[in-house]
Amino acid sequence: MKNIIEVKNISFKYPEQxxxxxxxxxxxxxxxxxxxxxxxxxxxxxxxxxxxGLYQPMSGEIFVDDLLVNEENINKIxxxxxxxxxxxxxxxxxxxxxxxxAFGLENQxxxxxxMHTIVEKSLKSVNMWEYxxxxxESLSGGQKQRVAIAGIIALAPQIIILDESTSMLDPLGRxxxxxxxxxxxxxxxxxVISITHDIDxxxxxxxxxxxNQGQLVEATDPNDMFSNEDKLLELGLDVPYTVxxxxxxxxxxxxxxxxxxxxxxxxxxxxxxx
Amino acid sequence: xxxxxxxxxxxxxxxxxxxxxxxxxxxxxSFFFVLVIFLANNxxxxxxxxxxxxxxxxxxGISISFFIKGIRPLLWLIIFTVLLQILFSSGGTPxxxxxxxxxxxxxxxxxxxxxxxxxxxxxxxxxxxxxxSPLALADGIQxxxxxLKRLHFPVDTLALxxxxxxxxxxxxxxxxxxxxxxxxxxxxxxxxGSIKHRIKVAVPLLIPLFTGAITHAENLSTAMxxxxxxDSEHRSKYRIYKWQKRDTISxxxxxxxxxxxxxVRK
Ligand SMILES: Nc1ncnc2c1ncn2[C@@H]1O[C@H](COP(=O)(O)OP(=O)(O)O)[C@@H](O)[C@H]1O
Ligand SMILES: [Mg+2]
Numbered sequence: 001m002k003n004i005i006e007v008k009n010i011s012f013k014y015p016e017q018x019x020x021x022x023x024x025x026x027x028x029x030x031x032x033x034x035x036x037x038x039x040x041x042x043x044x045x046x047x048x049x050x051x052x053g054l055y056q057p058m059s060g061e062i063f064v065d066d067l068l069v070n071e072e073n074i075n076k077i078x079x080x081x082x083x084x085x086x087x088x089x090x091x092x093x094x095x096x097x098x099x100x101x102a103f104g105l106e107n108q109x110x111x112x113x114x115m116h117t118i119v120e121k122s123l124k125s126v127n128m129w130e131y132x133x134x135x136x137e138s139l140s141g142g143q144k145q146r147v148a149i150a151g152i153i154a155l156a157p158q159i160i161i162l163d164e165s166t167s168m169l170d171p172l173g174r175x176x177x178x179x180x181x182x183x184x185x186x187x188x189x190x191x192v193i194s195i196t197h198d199i200d201x202x203x204x205x206x207x208x209x210x211x212n213q214g215q216l217v218e219a220t221d222p223n224d225m226f227s228n229e230d231k232l233l234e235l236g237l238d239v240p241y242t243v244x245x246x247x248x249x250x251x252x253x254x255x256x257x258x259x260x261x262x263x264x265x266x267x268x269x270x271x272x273x274x
Numbered sequence: 275x276x277x278x279x280x281x282x283x284x285x286x287x288x289x290x291x292x293x294x295x296x297x298x299x300x301x302x303x304s305f306f307f308v309l310v311i312f313l314a315n316n317x318x319x320x321x322x323x324x325x326x327x328x329x330x331x332x333x334x335g336i337s338i339s340f341f342i343k344g345i346r347p348l349l350w351l352i353i354f355t356v357l358l359q360i361l362f363s364s365g366g367t368p369x370x371x372x373x374x375x376x377x378x379x380x381x382x383x384x385x386x387x388x389x390x391x392x393x394x395x396x397x398x399x400x401x402x403x404x405x406x407s408p409l410a411l412a413d414g415i416q417x418x419x420x421x422l423k424r425l426h427f428p429v430d431t432l433a434l435x436x437x438x439x440x441x442x443x444x445x446x447x448x449x450x451x452x453x454x455x456x457x458x459x460x461x462x463x464x465x466x467g468s469i470k471h472r473i474k475v476a477v478p479l480l481i482p483l484f485t486g487a488i489t490h491a492e493n494l495s496t497a498m499x500x501x502x503x504x505d506s507e508h509r510s511k512y513r514i515y516k517w518q519k520r521d522t523i524s525x526x527x528x529x530x531x532x533x534x535x536x537x538v539r540k
Contacts, residue, residue, distance in 0.1 A: 014290075028291070028410070031422075049496070052500055054496060054499060055499060075502060075504075078499075078500060078502045081500075081501065082500075083500040085493065085496075085497055087493060089445050089490070090489075090490055090493035090494050090497060091493070091494070091497035092441070093438065093441075093494065093497065093498055093501075094437075094441070095408070095412075095437050095440060095441050096409065097410040098515070099511070099512060102500060102512035103498075104501035104502050105512070106509040106510050106511065106512055107501060107502035107503050107504070107508075107509055108502060108510075109508065109509065109510045110510055111510065112510065112511065112512065115510070115512050116512075119512070134443075135441075135444070136441065136445070137444040137445065137448070144344055147401065151501065152501070155502070163337070257370075
């Protein structure tokens with residue numbers, strides 16, 4: 001498969017700070033779901049912003065869909081990439097749900113008729129069409145994230161980057177958003193990058209990359225990695241209840257398998273113990 | 275939440291003639307009406323305006339109790355102004371005199387007229403607020419200010435700022451509430467004490483509120499940029515409020531009444 005994102009030897013620093021990335025390179029394949037995990041402050045959001053051209057690297061090059069990310073191509077880059085941020089309130093620009101979805105289209109100078117068609121289609125695909133006249137304060141966090149996703153797919157991107165987009169939601173809301181992204185990825189042939197602390201979200205990915213000290217490396221054995229509490233903490237992931245229980249069982253001398261299990265799987269495994 | 279309801283949450287969605295009018299027409303007619311109010315100066319002319327505003331209210335399909343609610347917060351201001359007018363105006367035959375205060379037949383009539391003026395203006399602005407969403411109002415202002423664009427006045431930027439500000443009012447209100455609750459849990463009393471005390475407890479409330487607002491603004495601008503925003507003067511519009519036939523008809527009715535008022539005034 002072809003690479004849709006190529007990051008080549010970039011370095012980056014914020015003003016008056018030490019370098020976050022030095023000679024960082026990595027690729028993302030078209031149609032893949034990649035999870036990026038790492039401690040707070042390790043630079044995950046910065047990577048997302050660099051890919052979208054919101055920041056420029058000091059040196060090195062980034063290609064998105066064979067297009068060099070620079071000032072000149074910035075509008076095309078923004079159209080190819082949809083970014084969903086962490087705080088649902090901070091990305092709701094419009095006064096109502098439909099106005100918010102239309103925001104990106106208005107920036108493209110699209111005609112009013114065409115906009116109405118696309119807004120309807122996008123809101124229907126995230127099941128928020130009935131809420132089109134709602135104001136943001138009358139929506140839950142998960143519903144606002146759905147609206148944010150609708151606003152992004154309205155622009156027909158090829159890549160969606162979720163920057164901890166589910167971290168402010170409750171467990172059900174998280175699952176709901178991840179299921180939605182999963183469905184949209186199939187329907188629209190999207191490439192997905194999810195930056196996350198959530199193990200279930202990471203486990204869903206085709207590929208897991210770990211950001212540590214300015215380097216992005218691929219996780220070799222996710223299953224082993226996810227079944228150990230200390231390891232998870234080191235990776236900046238939330239430790240789920242099941243992993244804590246598995247660790248405790250191990251300390252009791254039980255031979256617990258070295259792979260991540262969610263609640264259902266763990267219950268099944270325990271009940272078949274003799 | 276209560277505060278935000280008081281200021282902005284008063285819009286009542288509906289399908290009436292007035293609801294369907296374009297916001298720029300409603301704004302224009304409201305300004306026009308206020309002008310006409312100051313032309314009226316006798317009983318017949320005021321009676322005409324009262325009939326006109328009542329007809330407008332009926333057409334808006336909103337129950338009169340909402341209008342009474344709209345007047346209530348301003349009641350003391352109205353009573354105070356009317357009393358001043360009655361007690362301190364001169365001219366006419368005195369009915370009652372006490373020191374510098376005097377009540378004349380003329381001052382009573384003037385007081386009554388001022389009361390009616392207040393009532394008319396409040397009624398009109400209430401109709402406007404109840405039948406027009408804040409967003410539509412911002413759009414209406416944008417349309418009306420459009421001629422200023424030729425003077426390089428950033429009309430579209432202003433309209434976008436206004437609509438984003440309106441959108442964030444409830445968010446910031448909620449945050450204020452959260453911070454207040456957190457401070458209350460630590461024993462801060464917001465409701466009582468000297469002015470000095472009240473200022474002292476307001477500071478730890480305002481600082482997190484401001485830093486929060488700045489974070490919102492930073493994140494929002496990144497999100498806007500990521501969705502292709504470059505500047506507010508080069509965008510198309512999702513909502514278009516065209517001037518309609520009903521706007522023209524409504525305006526003509528108001529002009530007709532204005533002409534009648536000019537004819538019957540003293
Ligand atoms: N706008 C900014 N200005 C200066 N420093 C920043 C800015 N944004 C992030 N940083 C710093 O850069 C580092 C990486 O931040 P970030 O990419 O947000 O990490 P992550 O998303 O992994 O938590 C942190 O040390 C953070 O303090
Ligand atoms: Mg981050």
